[in-house]
Amino acid sequence: MSEQERYLVVVNEEEQYSIWPADRELPAGWTAEGFGGEKQACLDHIAQVWTDMRPASLRRRMADARS
Template sequence: MSDAAEVQYEVVVNGEDQYSIWPADRPLPAGWQAVGVRGPKAACLAHIETVWVDMRPRSLRQFMEQQTAQ
């Protein structure tokens, strides 16, 4: 097995705009898509920290927007 620092991850996102990382050498789980960022764990987590600024699931954000518009 390779050293933990050498393990490559992919940044993935699901249909609710929730982010995670996934080992790059494994098939993605159902419902998740790669966003095109791959690298060491720390780099992938740093990317997520910059792009995932609203932790609420997409469905909740949309519901709250609809309530505000009424």
């Protein structure tokens, strides 16, 4: 894969992020987040938006435990 290949930022139901080649069908359980571009641009975007690495289900359980 060349560095010029286009990627999409994808997210799953646990709000975990990854990148996926733009010309391939998305894997089951993942949706396009709305950002696409060169690999490094996508990785930089993920670094900005994915600030809490805990899965969404864990964050919900922890919030419920504090209530």
